[in-house]
Structure formats: structure tokens, C-alpha cells
Amino acid sequence: MLTLLSRLAAVAFGLTILSIAAGPALADKYPNKPVRIIVPFAPGGTADTLGRIAAMKLSQALGEQFVVENKPGAGGMLGANLVAHAAPDGYTLVVSGIASNVIAPALNPQGADFDPITDFTHIVLLGGPPDVLVVYKGEPVHTLAEFVALAKSTPDGLSYGTPGIGTHGHLVCEMLQREAGFKMTTVPYRGASAAAEDIVGGHVPAGCFTLTTASGQIRAGNLRGIAVTSKRRLPDYPEIPTFVELGYPDLVAVTWFSLSGPKGTPSNVVEIVNKTVIKGFEDPEVKKRLAVDAIDPEPYTPDEFLKFVEDETKRWAPLAREVGAAMKK
Numbered sequence: 287m288l289t290l291l292s293r294l295a296a297v298a299f300g301l302t303i304l305s306i307a308a309g310p311a312l313a314d315k316y317p318n319k320p321v322r323i324i325v326p327f328a329p330g331g332t333a334d335t336l337g338r339i340a341a342m343k344l345s346q347a348l349g350e351q352f353v354v355e356n357k358p359g360a361g362g363m364l365g366a367n368l369v370a371h372a373a374p375d376g377y378t379l380v381v382s383g384i385a386s387n388v389i390a391p392a393l394n395p396q397g398a399d400f401d402p403i404t405d406f407t408h409i410v411l412l413g414g415p416p417d418v419l420v421v422y423k424g425e426p427v428h429t430l431a432e433f434v435a436l437a438k439s440t441p442d443g444l445s446y447g448t449p450g451i452g453t454h455g456h457l458v459c460e461m462l463q464r465e466a467g468f469k470m471t472t473v474p475y476r477g478a479s480a481a482a483e484d485i486v487g488g489h490v491p492a493g494c495f496t497l498t499t500a501s502g503q504i505r506a507g508n509l510r511g512i513a514v515t516s517k518r519r520l521p522d523y524p525e526i527p528t529f530v531e532l533g534y535p536d537l538v539a540v541t542w543f544s545l546s547g548p549k550g551t552p553s554n555v556v557e558i559v560n561k562t563v564i565k566g567f568e569d570p571e572v573k574k575r576l577a578v579d580a581i582d583p584e585p586y587t588p589d590e591f592l593k594f595v596e597d598e599t600k601r602w603a604p605l606a607r608e609v610g611a612a613m614k615k
Contacts (some may be wrong), residue, residue, distance in 0.1 A: 316376055316555050317350040323545070324380045326365025328358045332498055332579065333543050336412040340545060342561065343566025354378075357523040360397050362386025364490070370400035374407070374548040376555030382406065383414065383543035386601050390548065392606035393452045402599060405550035405598060407594050410560040412567070413583030414542035415496040416516040417458045418526065420509040422485050422492070430513045430532045433492070434466050443471040447481035450474050450605050454541045455495040458515060460609055465534055467604035480505075485509060496541050498579040515539040520580045540581075542598075544591065556588050 301607040321344070325337045334356065344478055356411035357365035362385050368381035387406070391398035400406070419433070437444040448456035451474045455603045473490055474483040478499035485493045486508045492608040493500075493509075497520075504523070517538055519528060529537035545559060564585045566572065576582065587595060 287289050290451070309399075316552075316558055317348055317352075319377065320353055321376070322378045323352055323354050324365045324369050324378065325354055325356045326358060326362035326380065328354070329356050330495070332414060332541070332581075333362075333381045333383060333385075334395070336543050336581075337545075338412075339572060340381075340412055340563050343572070344562055347375045347566065348558070348563045353418070361390030361394070363390050363394070363398050363400075367388075367399045369546070369548055370405040372548050373481070373608075374550035374552075376547060376551055376559075379409070379545050379547050379559070380406075381412070382544055382546040384410065384446040384541060384598060384602065387476050387546075387595070388602050389452050389454065389457070389606045392603040393610040399524050402435040403592075403596060405548040405549050407549055407556060408557050408595050409545045409547060409588055409593065410563045411583050411586050411591050412543045412545060412563070413581040414521075414540040415498040415581055416495055416514050416540050417495050418497045418500050418514045419459070419462070419512045420482075420485065420492065420500050420502075420504065421512055422490070423508055423510055424488055424492050425510070427512065428510065430527070430529075433512050435469060437463075437470055438468045441547045443469045444492060445471045445473050445490050447475055447485055447490045449478035449481055449495050449499075450476065452610050453478075453495070455538065457602060457605050457609065458537065458539055460605060461537060462529070462534065465536065482509070496579075501579070513537075514580075516580060522577070542583075544595075560588050560591075588595070 288475050300582055323337055323341050325334050327333045341354050344352040359369060365380055366382065366386045369378055372378035387402040391402050427436055432602065441567050446459060447557040454470060465598055481493050481495060482499055484490045484502055488502055504511050510521060513525045513529045514520065515537055518527055545563065567583060
């Protein structure tokens with residue numbers, strides 16, 4: 287009897303030890319509760335769409351809900367500020383990107399209570415659409431060479447619409463002017479849709495904004511695509527040449543979005559989110575949806591993606607500061 291009791295006690299003791307040992311492992315499982323993904327822009331835009339696709343794929347793969355919360359304001363800096371100062375435990379992420387983490391802080395450094403690089407853990411690129419230079423269908427312009435010639439011959443500069451001061455489309459056209467040696471007059475709007483509508487109406491001859499904004503009007507024949515900032519011609523728009531093939535190799539750009547967490551987000555969380563999102567975005571249905579807006583994200587590792595963010599900041603932030611200062615004069 288004593289032998290049997292001794293054996294039972296030993297078994298019970300062993301199970302207790304195993305339970306204690308397993309406790310921390312279970313607690314360290316990520317995620318073990320819902321995760322917030324802050325989208326620092328209003329619902330319906332590219333940032334929101336990409337954030338919701340990422341949330342869906344993360345929820346499906348990891349068995350916990352990744353919940354999207356829209357926190358628009360200050361060019362995306364409101365939501366970015368919130369996440370920069372959140373607990374770095376992997377349970378608060380943000381749809382970061384060139385607008386909120388590069389351009390907006392450069393235009394308004396007083397409004398950015400964060401450093402775009404050091405106050406975040408940049409995790410994975412979600413992608414984004416390229417920008418496209420378009421003209422009103424009634425303009426006698428069909429090529430970039432013709433567009434540049436028209437701009438150079440227009441007194442006081444050819445007018446062009448942008449979604450706003452310092453937006454990516456604005457910066458792309460500023461870079462084009464510098465490289466081609468001409469000046470245009472910027473007409474800023476409160477959003478890309480308003481700019482596109484005025485060009486379609488013939489009120490402004492040209493514009494530069496994301497292909498997402500322009501695609502419907504290009505397909506309808508109301509806008510003419512002159513050049514696009516993608517690396518290569520797009521299968522759905524084979525008639526629109528790239529700036530690269532037209533002699534402007536530096537004009538490769540996308541209005542990109544990504545997932546980031548606060549500085550110090552655990553490395554295991556970073557790896558899990560990075561690999562899960564990359565795999566999820568390889569889903570044929572997701573790729574089909576993204577192709578509509580010519581979005582084809584690079585599958586960067588976290589280290590590669592951080593390098594990408596650093597390079598984009600060095601490339602665009604100085605131009606944004608310069609443009610912003612010039613427009614305030």
C-alpha cells in the first residue's frame with residue numbers, strides 16, 4: 287500500500303512540476319488575447335483596406351482576433367502617436383506608412399510626438415499603389431515629352447492638382463520638375479477624389495496622385511495616364527509607360543503602408559506577425575484584390591523592412607520639408 291501511495295505521490299508531484307513548467311510557455315504564446323491594429327486614417331482608403339486584410343489573415347492564422355480601429359487625424363500622426371507611446375507587448379500595432387511616418391512629421395515636426403524610426407518597431411510592408419501623372423482628356427498631350435514641352439511653354443507654369451500639400455503625389459511631381467527642369471503651379475485639394483473630379487471636369491489640366499484614385503477615370507477614358515511610378519509597366523494598364531523607361535530612374539515610388547509596433551516590441555512577435563502577413567498576402571484571392579490597385583508588396587524580413595523605412599525617410603523627408611516651407615511663404 288505504501289509503495290502504491292508513494293508512486294501516486296510521485297506521479298502527482300511530477301504533474302505539478304510539468305504544470306508549473308508549462309505555465310510560462312502558455313503565457314508566452316502570442317497572441318493569447320485580442321490585438322488592436324490602429325489605422326490612422328478614415329475607413330475606406332488604402333491604409334484601411336490593407337490593415338483589414340492583414341487583420342483578417344492574422345486572425346485566421348493565429349486564432350485570436352486582430353481588431354482594426356480607425357483613429358484619423360493630423361495626417362496620420364494622431365494614430366501613430368498613440369501607438370508610439372503604447373505598451374511594447376505586441377498587442378497594439380499601427381498601419382504605418384510613408385504618409386504618417388515620413389511625410390507628415392517632416393511637414394509638421396511640432397505635431398509629431400515621436401521619432402519615425404527609433405520610436406517604432408517596423409515589422410512588415412503591406413504595400414501600396416504607385417502614383418500616376420494624368421491629364422484631362424481634352425489636353426493635346428499623349429506622351430511625357432509632350433507634357434514637359436507643354437509645361438515649359440505655359441506662362442506662369444502649368445497647373446496640376448494634388449490631394450494636398452506634401453502628399454506623395456505632390457512630391458513625385460516636384461521631383462519630376464526638378465529632374466526635367468521646368469516649373470508647374472500646384473493646386474492643392476482636400477483629398478485626391480476632389481482633385482480628380484476637377485481634372486475630369488477640365489478645370490485643371492493635370493494631376494498626380496495614386497493609381498487607386500485615378501484608375502476608374504482612366505478606364506472610363508476621362509483621364510489619360512502619361513506615366514506611372516511603378517518599376518515596370520502594369521498588366522492592367524499596359525498603355526501607360528513608367529517614368530523609368532522614359533528616362534527618370536529615380537521616379538520609382540509607391541504610397542506604401544506597413545505594420546509597426548512601439549519601440550521594444552518583442553522579437554518573437556515581430557517574427558510571427560511578419561511571416562504570417564507575408565504568407566497571408568500570398569493568398570491568390572488577396573493578390574487578385576491587391577492587383578486591382580497595382581499593389582505588389584515586397585516580402586521583406588523585419589531587418590530589410592527597417593532599412594527600407596530608413597531609406598525612404600532619407601529620400602522623401604527633406605523634400606517634404608522643403609516643399610512645406612516653400613508653400614508657407
